[in-house]
Amino acid sequence: MLIRRLWAFFAGYVVITVESRRLEKFLNLALARNILFWDVTFKRRNGLTMKVSIAGFKPLRHIARQTDSTVRIKSKKGWPFFWIKIRKRKMLAVGLLFFLTTIYFFSTFVWFVDLQHREQLKYLSEEEIMEEIYSMGLRPGVPNWNFNLRELEKELAVRLPKLSWVGITLEGTKATVEIVEKTLPPEDEGAKQPADVIAAKDGVVEEILVIVGEAVAKEGDAVSAGEVLISGVIYPKQEESPEDPNPEQLVEPRVVHAKGVVKARVWLVAVSEIPIIEKGERRTGSTARQVSIKIGGKQIIIRGPQKSPYQYYQMEQTVKRLPSWRSIKLPVELIINIYHEVEKYQIDRGAKGAESLAVAEAKTTIEKQLPEGAKIFDKRTEVLEKATDYGTVKVRVTYEVLDNIAQTKLLDR
Amino acid sequence: MSNRIKQKATTRKNKFKYSLASLLELPKEVLLDLPKISLVGDLQMQLENHRGIIEFTEGKVRINTKVGVVTVTGEELVLRNITDQEIMIDGKIRVVSYK
Numbered sequence: 001m002l003i004r005r006l007w008a009f010f011a012g013y014v015v016i017t018v019e020s021r022r023l024e025k026f027l028n029l030a031l032a033r034n035i036l037f038w039d040v041t042f043k044r045r046n047g048l049t050m051k052v053s054i055a056g057f058k059p060l061r062h063i064a065r066q067t068d069s070t071v072r073i074k075s076k077k078g079w080p081f082f083w084i085k086i087r088k089r090k091m092l093a094v095g096l097l098f099f100l101t102t103i104y105f106f107s108t109f110v111w112f113v114d115l116q117h118r119e120q121l122k123y124l125s126e127e128e129i130m131e132e133i134y135s136m137g138l139r140p141g142v143p144n145w146n147f148n149l150r151e152l153e154k155e156l157a158v159r160l161p162k163l164s165w166v167g168i169t170l171e172g173t174k175a176t177v178e179i180v181e182k183t184l185p186p187e188d189e190g191a192k193q194p195a196d197v198i199a200a201k202d203g204v205v206e207e208i209l210v211i212v213g214e215a216v217a218k219e220g221d222a223v224s225a226g227e228v229l230i231s232g233v234i235y236p237k238q239e240e241s242p243e244d245p246n247p248e249q250l251v252e253p254r255v256v257h258a259k260g261v262v263k264a265r266v267w268l269v270a271v272s273e274i275p276i277i278e279k280g281e282r283r284t285g286s287t288a289r290q291v292s293i294k295i296g297g298k299q300i301i302i303r304g305p306q307k308s309p310y311q312y313y314q315m316e317q318t319v320k321r322l323p324s325w326r327s328i329k330l331p332v333e334l335i336i337n338i339y340h341e342v343e344k345y346q347i348d349r350g351a352k353g354a355e356s357l358a359v360a361e362a363k364t365t366i367e368k369q370l371p372e373g374a375k376i377f378d379k380r381t382e383v384l385e386k387a388t389d390y391g392t393v394k395v396r397v398t399y400e401v402l403d404n405i406a407q408t409k410l411l412d413r
Numbered sequence: 414m415s416n417r418i419k420q421k422a423t424t425r426k427n428k429f430k431y432s433l434a435s436l437l438e439l440p441k442e443v444l445l446d447l448p449k450i451s452l453v454g455d456l457q458m459q460l461e462n463h464r465g466i467i468e469f470t471e472g473k474v475r476i477n478t479k480v481g482v483v484t485v486t487g488e489e490l491v492l493r494n495i496t497d498q499e500i501m502i503d504g505k506i507r508v509v510s511y512k
Contacts, residue, residue: 004494028465031497040492042471050492 008038012054012078019047020069029063030056054080110144111173122181123162132159133177144170171323193410194255197230199223200407203264213258223264223405232258232411255411262406265377268369271384272362273394274354281312281342288341294333310341354393355383362397375402448478455506458485461499466492474502482512 020026023046030037035056041049052060064071086093113133115126133139136155137147153166156177164182168175197213205221213230217223234254290304308315320334349357359381370376378400383393427445434444442449442462449461460476460483467482468475469492474485490504 024466024469027469027492027495031465031495034497038492038494040469040495042469042490045470048469 010079012080013051014076015051015074017049017072022067026067026069110175111140114176116178194232195257195408195410196228196232197258197260197406198409199227200405201225203266205264207263209261211259212256229262230258230260232256264405266403268366268399270362270365271396272358273392274358275392276354278347284341284343286341288339290337292335296331308339312342313339358395366399446479458502463500484510
């Protein structure tokens with residue numbers, strides 16, 4: 001019906017009133033002549049209104065004469081009449097065209113530059129960044145076709161080295177610059193403040209080298225994480241105290257920024273669990289693409305299959321929406337579904353195979369944390385669980401290595 | 414008029430056509446050139462295979478078909494769509510009858 005109505009609009013039609021004593025005869029003759037008419041509404045005795053196609057109107061007059069009917073045009077509708085109107089008012093058409101081309105032309109420019117950052121800016125101000133962006137050529141009023149966004153991103157990151165990431169997207173007339181600042185190490189202002197050296201992790205002290213401060217831990221001590229190894233608070237030597245003229249006066253300890261290297265045996269532990277029989281899915285590489293438009297609640301598939309052509313598949317969905325303006329959201333969405341065919345697979349490793357895989361996995365996780373050139377004393381592997389009920393093998397791998405566990409902690413007063 | 418229809422329906426040719434249509438499960442309206450009426454609730458009626466309009470007013474539409482006159486009574490009846498093949502009537506339909 002919609003198509004018929006659209007067709008009627010484009011072809012054009014006239015709404016007419018017919019008055020006749022023989023209305024039925026009039027209608028039948030019109031039918032016999034294959035005249036296109038519709039929406040016949042009874043008005044009063046011997047009178048009705050109906051819609052006739054432009055092509056059908058002329059022969060209708062002939063029929064009217066035959067049946068002694070009077071035909072009057074009530075209104076003319078559709079594109080052809082509209083077109084005649086436009087031809088009479090050329091300036092209107094010119095204005096319309098001008099308006100459309102102007103809109104199109106101006107939509108190819110960047111009118112808004114928006115700066116977005118998820119976190120509070122620490123080193124740079126928004127003005128500074130905007131100034132930099134403007135000076136690179138991305139400013140309101142420039143045509144959007146003569147720059148390469150990827151190049152601009154790189155250039156902005158080079159110009160402002162305190163940025164770790166820059167992303168520029170262009171949506172219509174709005175350019176959005178997203179930035180992330182680098183997290184710079186805190187400036188070395190703590191170097192002069194009093195501090196202790198504490199243990200970063202549990203271990204047995206092997207070697208302790210004090211640069212500044214007073215050693216608290218000795219070689220061979222077992223220390224736990226957080227324990228003070230080198231104190232930044234130095235009390236004057238005992239024998240000085242008796243010579244002090246004023247015993248009541250409290251001896252002020254000297255506070256320093258303790259420094260040193262504490263090497264200790266530490267244990268690096270990694271636990272890894274591997275199923276004996278692994279089941280899973282992997283993509284076979286063949287994909288199917290489906291493009292559809294969603295209008296309101298209706299979804300119309302434009303291209304691609306009706307549903308997934310594969311029995312097992314993973315679906316990747318991208319939804320494209322027209323940019324929303326204020327709170328108005330157009331209920332039109334373009335949905336692209338990509339179906340990736342997957343196949344199920346099953347690997348039976350056997351208990352031994354699973355174990356060796358778990359050990360290897362645990363070792364690699366440890367070796368990632370291993371300081372460079374670390375001295376390894378011992379490597380131990382233990383199978384924690386061979387619960388075949390669960391179908392997994394769990395292992396724990398422990399490395400005993402020599403590592404610097406010194407960590408500076410500022411003294412709070 | 415009803416007599417004439419009976420006569421027609423009982424001719425041997427029509428009988429043969431009817432049994433053929435039944436046997437092959439062909440649409441009878443095509444083989445026997447009969448009107449086919451479909452109703453959508455009491456809102457819309459579609460009649461295929463008509464032979465002209467006999468009467469049209471707001472409350473009553475009479476349509477000629479091969480098996481007689483189909484009378485539709487109701488309120489605010491509008492001929493939504495007419496071709497030489499089919500007629501679609503919109504409005505509040507009360508009665509559809511053959512005469």
